[in-house]
Amino acid sequence: MSISPRDFFDLLKKKDVNFFTGVPDSLLKEFCLCLDDLAADNHIIAANEGNAIALAAGYHLGTGKLPLVYMQNSGLGNAVNPLLSLCDPEVYSIPMLVVIGWRGEPGVADEPQHKKQGLVQEDLLNALDLPYIVLSADDTSADKKVEQAISSAINGNRPSVILVKKGTFDKYGKSSAETTEDLITREEALEVILADLPDDAIIVSTTGKTSREIFEIRAARSEPHNKDFLTVGSMGHCSSIALGIALAQPDRKIFCIDGDGALIMHMGGLATIGKLQPNNFYHILINNRVHESVGGQKTAAEIIDIPGLVKSNGYKTVLSCSDKDQLITNLERFIQEAGPAFLDLLVKPGSRANLGRPTVTPVENKTAFMKFIANAKE
Numbered sequence: 001m002s003i004s005p006r007d008f009f010d011l012l013k014k015k016d017v018n019f020f021t022g023v024p025d026s027l028l029k030e031f032c033l034c035l036d037d038l039a040a041d042n043h044i045i046a047a048n049e050g051n052a053i054a055l056a057a058g059y060h061l062g063t064g065k066l067p068l069v070y071m072q073n074s075g076l077g078n079a080v081n082p083l084l085s086l087c088d089p090e091v092y093s094i095p096m097l098v099v100i101g102w103r104g105e106p107g108v109a110d111e112p113q114h115k116k117q118g119l120v121q122e123d124l125l126n127a128l129d130l131p132y133i134v135l136s137a138d139d140t141s142a143d144k145k146v147e148q149a150i151s152s153a154i155n156g157n158r159p160s161v162i163l164v165k166k167g168t169f170d171k172y173g174k175s176s177a178e179t180t181e182d183l184i185t186r187e188e189a190l191e192v193i194l195a196d197l198p199d200d201a202i203i204v205s206t207t208g209k210t211s212r213e214i215f216e217i218r219a220a221r222s223e224p225h226n227k228d229f230l231t232v233g234s235m236g237h238c239s240s241i242a243l244g245i246a247l248a249q250p251d252r253k254i255f256c257i258d259g260d261g262a263l264i265m266h267m268g269g270l271a272t273i274g275k276l277q278p279n280n281f282y283h284i285l286i287n288n289r290v291h292e293s294v295g296g297q298k299t300a301a302e303i304i305d306i307p308g309l310v311k312s313n314g315y316k317t318v319l320s321c322s323d324k325d326q327l328i329t330n331l332e333r334f335i336q337e338a339g340p341a342f343l344d345l346l347v348k349p350g351s352r353a354n355l356g357r358p359t360v361t362p363v364e365n366k367t368a369f370m371k372f373i374a375n376a377k378e
């Protein structure tokens with residue numbers, strides 16, 4: 001029987017854990033919905049997992065209390081620095097609970113980008129000297145284990161991990177707020193973009209459903225997948241991958257199709273792009289203001305002046321659009337401008353329930369993509 005997010009939350013509350021921060025994950029989606037509902041004022045969605053650890057450390061310094069950080073295990077890499085050089089008992093010895101969604105657990109079917117992370121998960125925690133307990137749906141002693149993790153954090157003055165297996169949390173019973181905004185969807189926007197980009201355009205797309213939709217649009221049109229590098233993992237880094245290609249292939253146009261959560265996660269990449277001024281670099285932001293791929297939790301995009309942000313980072317051209325006609329007109333202009341150029345495209349959250357996943361492996365994708373780059377103007 002799975003664990004009710006509400007019961008888990010109530011137990012934390014009983015133990016005086018009242019501050020929550022993290023980056024959303026599909027395995028922890030129901031817990032996240034519960035936090036948004038019951039602890040909205042004490043729940044902060046951070047730009048990346050390292051930020052969340054540091055934010056929680058600050059909360060502890062300011063209150064003496066135990067904070068909770070949650071993340072997908074892909075985010076552990078982002079968190080390692082502040083875990084080891086800030087919170088570790090050898091440094092400032094800061095207690096916190098770290099709830100980690102275990103994607104790619106051995107024996108559980110998952111996507112290629114999660115397999116290695118899932119396989120080395122426990123070894124990693126051991127190497128980082130992080131005490132941990134594992135929660136699963138069939139746990140009969142979940143409460144005891146959570147209490148044990150809390151004691152280990154408080155008594156040891158250190159981060160203590162709750163590793164959560166797939167399917168551990170039950171449905172919360174509420175979903176994220178539906179938008180009524182009269183905007184196009186991400187998939188409709190991608191259909192226009194893929195149809196209108198030049199034939200020799202090189203595309204690097206972001207983690208999550210953007211890349212999955214691009215894959216399905218190509219398949220539906222019987223087009224090959226070789227123009228698209230689908231950044232299935234390494235969230236937030238697709239613009240840096242695209243920058244590397246743009247520098248290596250100065251005569252080709254590179255289009256980075258990014259998400260707002262991903263762009264915010266590693267926003268520093270914008271400054272490097274602006275500093276290097278690649279005139280063949282075209283950055284398109286599919287801005288739905290949420291982490292749609294993992295449950296629709298809000299990003300900070302709604303308060304950011306995106307055009308102002310990218311201009312101040314040195315982008316030469318910045319265009320914005322929020323409907324299909326504008327997108328078609330602006331895209332035509334955008335492609336003609338010198339880079340680095342940015343297109344901020346506001347879309348509404350949401351995706352098809354039957355959206356599939358890429359059926360080519362990442363290595364097959366890479367091989368075909370490199371061939372496409374090497375054979376200019378196929």
Ligand SMILES: Cc1ncc(C[n+]2csc(CCOP(=O)(O)OP(=O)(O)O)c2C)c(N)n1
Pocket residue numbers: 023024025026072074075076078186206207208209210233234235258259260261262263288289290291292293294299
């Ligand atoms: C480092 C890391 N943290 C968290 C995740 C889980 N994750 C996958 S997609 C995604 C949301 C991406 O949001 P955004 O870029 O806004 O794109 P959208 O899903 O809204 O299209 C998240 C949080 C991840 N893959 N990697």
